[in-house]
Each structure stands twice: as C-alpha cells, then as structure tokens.
Amino acid sequence: MTQTIARGPIGFMEAIKQLGTNGGGFLNANSATTFENPTGLTNFLSMYLLLAIPVALTHTFGKMVGSIRHGVALLSVMALLFGVWVGFTSFAEHQNNPAVAAAGVHSTVGNTEGKEVRFGDTSSALFGVASTMTSTGSADAAYDSFTPVGGMGLMTGMMLGEVTPGGTGSGLYTLLIYAIIAVFIGGLMIGRTPEYLGKKIQAREVKLAGLAALVMPVVVLVVTAIAVSVAAGRAGPLNAGPHGFSEILYGLTSQGNNNGSAFGGLTGNTPFYNIVGAIDMLLGRFAIMVPVLALGGALAAKNVVPESLGTFRTDNGMFVGLTIGVILIIGGLTFFPAISLGPIVEQLSHGRFF
Template structure:
C-alpha cells in the first residue's frame, strides 16, 4: 500500500462528504414535490406526461396501491424489453446485423435490467445492436434507478407522516426523479465523457490499421449516454464486455474517479434527505457514518490484499502486488477502490476482473453484496435496505431495556419487525439455496471455469450478485446457458421485489402511527453507540448467515494460497 493510494481513497470520501448536503437538499425538494430551478424548462414536460397518461400527481396512494402500480410498471417494462431483444434482428439501428437473442438470454437480460441488476451473460458489443442498447437497456437504466429512489421516498414518508393512510404517488415520484435529477445530470455527465474521449455515435464500427500493420475493426456506438446513467443510476451494465476496464468506457484516471463518485453520490445524499424528512438531520448523518465505517473497512482489506500480492508468485521471483486482471492505467489502489465501491453500491460496473483478485481481496466485494448492499447501496435501495437493519437494531435495543422500541418518533412493533425480517431473509434464502443447488447439479457444475474453492466462489458470487441486484461477476462462470440464465433471472426478481413489497408494507404501517416524542427511556439514535450498534447488527447478521459459505470458498482459497497450493 502507498501514500498515493490512500490519498486517492481519502480524497474520494472527502469529495462525497462535501456533496452530501447539496445533493440531499435537491433530493428533499423532489421528495416534497417542491419547485426547482429546472421546473421553468421541464415543468411543462412533466405536466404533459401526466396529461397523456391520465395521472393526477396530487392523488396519493396507500402502500398497497403504490406497490401494485410499481409492480405493473416494472412487469410491463420487462415484457417490452424482452420483445425488443427477441426482435433485434429485424429492427432498425443494427449496423452490425446482429441476430435476436435466444429466449433464455432475452429473459435473463430483460429481468436483469428491470431489476437494476444489469447482470450480463453476453458480450455487449457482439450481442446488442445500438437500438437494443438505447431502447431496451438505457431506458431501464433511468427507470429502474428512478423506481429505487421513489421507493426510498415512500419509506421516508412512512417515518415522517403521522396518522396517515398514504405514502405518496408512485407515478409522480418516478417522473420527478427522472426529469429533475437523473436526466439533467446525465446530459452534463455524458458531455464530460465525450470530451474525455468516450464515443457517442450511431456508427457501428470503424476500420483502422494498427501500429503492427493489421487491419482491425473498432466497434463504436452510443456509449457516453449509456455510461453516464449506468454509473449514476448504479446500474453497471457495460456497452462493452470489458465494462469500465475498456478505454472507450473509462479512458482516463479522471473519468475513473468521476465514475466512482457518481456511483455513490445519490446514496450519500439520500441519507441527508432521510434526516431532513424526519426532522433531524443527525439521524441521516448517523446512518451515513455507519455506512462509511463499513465501506472503509472493506476498502482497507481489499487494498491490503491486492497490494500484498500472491506469495506463490513472490517465491518464484515475481515481486509486487497483484496486477492480474487489472488495467495498468489505474493500478492496484484505484482498482481495489472501484471494486469495493461498485459492490457496496448495487452497481456492478467493473474496471478490473474480480475473478483475478486474491482470495480475500475478492471476498470483500462478495461480502459487500451479501450484507444486502446497504453499505451506501444502490440508488434508493441502499437507504431503504439500511433502514430495515435500523428497525432490527432498535428492536434489539428495546429488548435490552425491556420497552417497546422507538425510531425517529415511531413505535417499532411486532408487525414492522416481522416484515423487516421477512425482507432481509430473502437474500440468504435464495443465495444459499440456489448456490447449493448449482453446486450439486450437472448443469450448475458445468459453469465454473475453476475447480475447488475458487470454482465454488464463482457460483456463490453469481447468485449473490443476482439476488443482491448488483450485476458484477467473478467472470469465471459460463452463465449464458438455459440453466444459469433461467435461475439467475428468477433470483434477480426475488432479490428486487420480494424485498420491496415488505418494505412498502412497513412504510404504510409506520405512516399510520402517531408520533411518539423522545423520553428519558428512549434509546438515542444519533450518537456513537447507535452507529456502533448499526455496524454490529449488519456484520453479525451477514457473518452468521454467510460465514460457512465464505469458509468453503474464498477463505479456503486463501488458506490454500498461503500453503503454496494451486488449483
């Protein structure tokens, strides 16, 4: 590890902390439905959408109606994308003449982008036409991200409202987030990327003569526009198979830093928005503090392991850290930081190959997702996932003092605790269940590139990434098969919507409650003790649930490495 590497990590965190309140203020204006400076230009567009769709943005919805509309919206988008991908071969915007996707790959991809997972069982440049990238995938990048933020707003209203029967209007929330947040930032972001060397064209390819005198076809496309929302919306699906390791997606050290910042910036801002919504910004800072502690711990372990390198190679006279699978443009520090950022959020973009990390270095990105991606997390999904852990934490604190727990003025009773447990339990049940199934079935065992612990890690990572709606991969798994495309698609759907529905039920239950002022017996939820309890609950639940599987995979892999054993 170097001082330069740590400077990059601390600079990254410092910039985000400086942006937290400004971004949070903007998000809070959207949460409340207030006017912003952009309403002068985009207000007529918003009203036009409502008029065409026959929606009254002032008509609020109870949690059931909110959930039904959200589900119907996402199912419709998934079916539309499936049709686009299947019909790709006969649709325009296909300069390479690529055929339509197979049924199982189209299903997997449609579910993947609908759920904000962006798992890719294909190479983007050799599979997707320009039209499919824009109409089928980039639209999801905006709308799945907007859905996540809208759902976070719904839960905030549950905590903030008193004796209410509604939690907002799903259509108004999604429209405002898309128009006044995601779209304006992405226009500026895409222009920055174009200026930095990222292509944005409808051309399919350009033929060039290389320095070696070889004629080569360089693939192009509308890359900058997809890259911007892919990062800001914590989507992660790459235009190219190499994702953000490709120089056309991520050409410089500056674009690499900006991409990492854009993955986290909305997640940071939402913590402040939550505090503002419940009338105490210290609540938001406490949540952010717990997130940052977990994040820095993960970065430290990953950077340490990757900088230490492989002792087997050291014995062979190859000194230095582990550069396998990493771009020399970024090096070890920036690659380690990117890997933790993208898995602490539900992004899935990669600028290095996680399959080539050291065993413990690769375990941290895996464990980040297994924690529920609540360490900052995806846009919206991170904060509402973390608040589910907060409900369990105050329940534990209530057990200690023998009274009904309270959080931000709301009594946390049996209904909320049961729903929170139900939502949190979805991840381990599906991850471990599908991993166990794939570790014994012939179709599952045909996928991993490696045998032994590392092969098991490849399977475990795939289902962890799918259920966690992350989308990154160890990249050693051959997943473009009917078995893996089908099972991973089901896993993604469970991981997204079987968490959302209980969460919305909690929002509805909390909104109906009266405000309970703090008293001498209330557990304080803004100080260091609360932050420590939050960190402990997240780690204990994750550790107890996933430690056995980690022991069979990356931990066994690490012990084999230090014994000098290769698989």
C-alpha cells in the first residue's frame, strides 16, 4: 500500500500565518497536522507569534499617548479576561468526552476526540483560546469536537469583539471603544463629564462608540437568524441538535469577526453560505471602521483638558474593572440568548445524544 503525502514549502509560511493573525492553513487540518506543527515547541512558538503583535501594541499605545500606565491598564484588561477563558476552557477539555464515556471507556486524560496526542488537552485548549481571542483562527485540534463548555469558550472569545488581545490593530481599537463606554459609565456614576486621555467624551463620541460596539453583534445575530430560518442554511451543519446550531453560530461569528476558525462540520462552501458569509465578513470588518474613524477624527480635533483632582483616572484598577465589566455586559447581553440555545443546552442535556 502506498501513501500519498502532501508536501510543500510549509515551514516558513507557518510563521507568517501565525504572526499575521491570518490562520489559513497549508493543509486541510491546519496546525493539527504534523507537517505544520510537529512538536510541543512549534505549538508554543505558534502561540507566541499569534499573540506577539496584538499584545505588544498596548505598549505602543502607551508610548504614543505618553503614559505607559494607560497601555498597562489595557493589557491588564486583556490578560485578565484571557486568563479566565483559558481556565474554564482547559477545565472543560480535561473532562471526559460524553460519547466516549457512554461507550464504556473511562479515563483521566480528558477529551481526546479531535486532539493530537503530542499536544494533549491543555495545550490544545490554550491554543484554541489564543487563536480565537486574537483574530487568527488557526487550529491544532478539531474545535467542533470540543466539549460544549470548551466550544463555548472559543466562541465567546470571538463574541467579546476579539479584544483580548484581538487582531493586529483591530483588537486595540475595539478595546478603546469599550474603554470610552467605560469612562462614560464611570462619568455618569460620579456626575462629571467623562474624559479619556484628557479628551472630553461627549454625546457625539458616546453615540459613535455605542454604534461601533453594536455593529458586530447585530451583523452576526441577523445573519445567524437568516441562516437558521432558511433550508439552505439548515442544510449546513454536520451534527444534529443544539450542536448543529452551534456550528452555524460559530461559523458566522467567526466570519463576522474576521477570525476564520470553524466548527469544521459546517459545510460552508455552498452558494448560500458563500453569499451570507461574504456579507458577514465585509460588514463585520468594514462597517465597524466607519464609526471608529469618525470617533478618532472627533477626538483628534478636541483640545486636551488639563488633569485635575476630580478627573476619573483611566490607568488604575478601577478603570480596568469597569472596562472588563462593560465588555462582559455588552458581550453577555447581546449573545447570551444565542449561546444558551447552543452550547448551554448541549451541556445541560446530560446523557442525551443527538
């Protein structure tokens, strides 16, 4: 018997695939294949590369606004959310696969379906979270076969707007949108005109920030609603039951956030998903940039107000906590109903198979 082995200039394409947060693989199974990602070390280097630029940009930001502390505050927001997501996703992946347990195989090695032996469940979960929380979307395991809560960790990483740390550049500007909403809420609490970096945040800026924060959820949820409403959309998923809905939701969330990872069971190469997906990608990518640019222009034209004792500080723990709260509330309120129809139902359906 002969083997057909696909080869090519894979190795150095891999570097730009991860560093550019692109994520498109040379081979079908992406970073799960041995030729793209042969060892634990290459897996680690991949994660380093895909996180490098978006994380480092917080320092660039700090330098540009003349206060490293402001950059550190944004980095803390990213790191805290990232840590929590890695925590619960790897915990979920360390549980037994329900189907494997039901077939009578018990173990302590976690969910092995769709994962490579050389990485194991923890490294696969870490890679998954890093890849979906940046806009990379490369995969060293089959995300579709993650446990419901593990899959939810990946999906919600994108639903928060990819700000932890997000894509190269897009992560930072989306996080600044949330930061402006946070100072607005903080300003309301203490009854002062909110400021960020010495610039007054007024009605116009808050409207633009609110618009920017709503573009992605509205686009993703509307196209998902369309996909589950028409037969062509429902023909896509491989899995039945709530997991099938998760596949559609994940696919369109990923496209709307320019992520590119997928619950691979979804047959996306159909006329319906090509057209809907293209609209999803274009709006998710560019419609958000219009209010962001308008906001940038509006803020640039303003004079810097000198700092006083009453100024709401935007470089301390209070601000970090407030921003995390805003991200979770916006992400949670907009996507919780959709999430609860997919991964949460699946998780709570103990012992039922679809």
